[in-house]
Amino acid sequence: MRRPLLFTTAALTVTALHFAVVTVWPASLLVTVLCLVGAFVFVLRLPEEHPWTLGLLAGAFAVVVHGTMIVLEQLARFPTAWLHAGYTAHVMEHHDVLPSLGARFSWPAFFVVTASAFSPAGDSVPEPVLRFAPLFFVLAMLPAILVIARRCVVVWRGSWRAPWLAVWFFPLIDWFGQDYFAPQSLALLLGLSIIAIVLTLSDRPPTLWTTRDGVLRRGGLLWPRRPGIRDAALVRARIPDALLLVGSVVVLCAAVAMTHQLTPFVIAVQLAVLWYAGRLPWMLPAWIVGVTALVWVSWGASDFWIPFIADVFGGVGDPVGNLSAGIVERTGGSAEHQTVVAVRLGFTLAVVLAAAGGVIAEYVRDRRIELSLPLLAAAPGFLLFAQSYGGEGVLRVMVFATPFLAMLVTKLFITRRGLGRAAAAAVVIVSVACVPPFLVARYGNEPFERVRADEIALAGCLYDRAPAGSTILSVSPHLAWQFRDIADHLHLSANERVFDAETADDLRARLEQTPRPRYLIFTEPQLQFVVRSLGAPATWPTALQRELAADPAMTVVCENSGGVVYRVGGAG
Incomplete structure (x- = not known):
């Protein structure tokens, strides 16, 4: 023994x-x-x-x-x-x-x-x-x-x-x-x-x-x-x-x-x-x-x-x-x-x-x-x-x-x-x-399955700012969100199984006929999923970030090293 x-x-x-x-x-x-x-x-x-x-x-x-x-x-x-x-x-x-x-x-x-x-x-x-x-x-x-x-x-x-x-x-x-x-x-x-x-x-x-x-x-x-x-x-x-x-x-x-x-x-x-x-x-x-x-x-x-x-x-x-x-x-x-x-x-x-x-x-x-x-x-x-x-x-x-x-x-x-x-x-x-x-x-x-602290902080900031009844759109479904206030908002995702939302116009189109105010959450793991899993061009994340930053309909609500939250089309 x-x-x-x-x-x-x-x-x-x-x-x-x-x-x-x-x-x-x-x-x-x-x-x-x-x-x-x-x-x-x-x-x-x-x-x-x-x-x-x-x-x-x-x-x-x-x-x-x-x-x-x-x-x-x-x-x-x-x-x-x-x-x-x-x-x-x-x-x-x-x-x-x-x-x-x-x-x-x-x-x-x-x-x-x-x-x-x-x-x-x-x-x-x-x-x-x-x-x-x-x-x-x-x-x-x-x-x-x-x-x-x-x-x-x-x-x-x-x-x-x-x-x-x-x-x-x-x-x-x-x-x-x-x-x-x-x-x-x-x-x-x-x-x-x-x-x-x-x-x-x-x-x-x-x-x-x-x-x-x-x-x-x-x-x-x-x-x-x-x-x-x-x-x-x-x-x-x-x-x-x-x-x-x-x-x-x-x-x-x-x-x-x-x-x-x-x-x-x-x-x-x-x-x-x-x-x-x-x-x-x-x-x-x-x-x-x-x-x-x-x-x-x-x-x-x-x-x-x-x-x-x-x-x-x-x-x-x-x-x-x-x-x-x-x-x-x-x-x-x-x-x-x-x-x-x-x-x-x-x-x-x-x-x-x-x-x-x-x-x-x-x-x-x-x-x-x-x-x-x-x-x-x-x-x-x-x-x-x-x-x-x-x-x-x-x-x-x-x-x-x-x-x-x-x-x-x-x-x-x-x-x-x-x-x-x-x-x-x-x-x-x-x-x-x-x-x-x-x-x-x-x-x-x-790159897209790991959850980071800045990602959680960004989503928390979004829920602090978004009033009940808001529509929240993610660039892809791979992000840590909906961990609170899950029934208070309408959550939507683009680029779920195929790369079908390439530009800011495509993302805005997903928000048509949805309740206002409308928000877009944009994080690095989402982009990595679209590039690595759905086959988007390697240059697409940078191009989309520039397009969103230059779009007058996009107003920055929260931002940190993990990503950005935009209010789309104003508060009304």
Whole structure:
């Protein structure tokens, strides 16, 4: 026990030193990762399981990978996180929700819960909550992933190494940035918890695809059990726990249904494939989740989907079009943006191929394939047949599949004999080698995804000056705004998906027939988004700034190093 404790203490000490020196020595990130993975692999190769040690090391690794940028950045990244803070602030102040503001308020559970939690702290969500939310959600998902992996990663009876390796790999391949202060983050956490609880409640052995007579056939339970008196007594003893778990699942299903549009349907499909794989005795959990979601959509979210029924169902049955919206339309823009997209696609493809390699390795090694994990990873693919989800359909599929892809990857390294020396070395090499592409994939769009203090100050000045009922136009949607007074103004954005507002005249045209007074907010991240993502000429930001400064209809209201706020056409 002394050697694991020694290695763990040394690795955690290096982790603490990393956060102390990373601002002056960025290379400390790779050094810390190397120390952590070395200690983790050492403990993983021991004959006995040391859960607390492995948990500390895996948690420290997640903190290093996902928390380093929190130290380096001044404020919470992702402008959308600040928008969600604005929704929450509205609930804090008015104690109600307004579905007319947007689709998010048709699934308001996240905002209601966070408003209740942080109301004693003031009238808005504290900024540190926004900043540390990604790290919180990643760490909170790890226990659920561990429980699911213990039930699904079948290497040999009693294996404990593969689940811990899945917990290790998940933070490293979760580059998608969908774990910020947002409803989908909470919904994904609750969804994984539902799957973990249901698998714990069922405790059924997995169904395998095995080779019989030269043909891959479904059947053959691993570790078959014969029911008897002891099993009946065990069932009776577990009835109170089972009722508690079932009640928990029902409550979680209701919470997920009122939190996010897609997650409950994905969870329902994943529970259905678990039933098909023999892990659940009934389809009841899938029906509970699916019916609960349909009830909420039909009743609680009717204000959203009835007026926009064509948009909601427009992509149904068009997987090619939805795939194009998720990939092809995102590959344009500047050379820097294309590089980031290429790294993201390559990194994601490598993870998917590694997961497929894990399935193949399992079949070659044991002449069997356990169905649960491949089906769980593939189940979110049905979203491509639903709609593009604003061009994020492919991204959402990968977000839901990533925990199970991490579990499949472990099959490349863990065998019946455990974790051999070659496999242990491979884990170390892969962990260190994946850090650079992970950082590029997750943080490659920092010029317009990072939020700066001067940007927040500029938006705050705007809300101080603009009277209620004003129209506020942004040059592009990528800026931190709407974090207060979200229902008091009409917020519009130009250049959302295509570069279609090049001049001051184009921007003024967007404000026609809108309430006065009218304001235009102009910040550097907005311009970077239009240039890097939408392909505007590199000279366009400078030209537009000069045009706006020379336009007599534009009156400067607020200005700092982050940008300018103009009042358009006077106050009347």
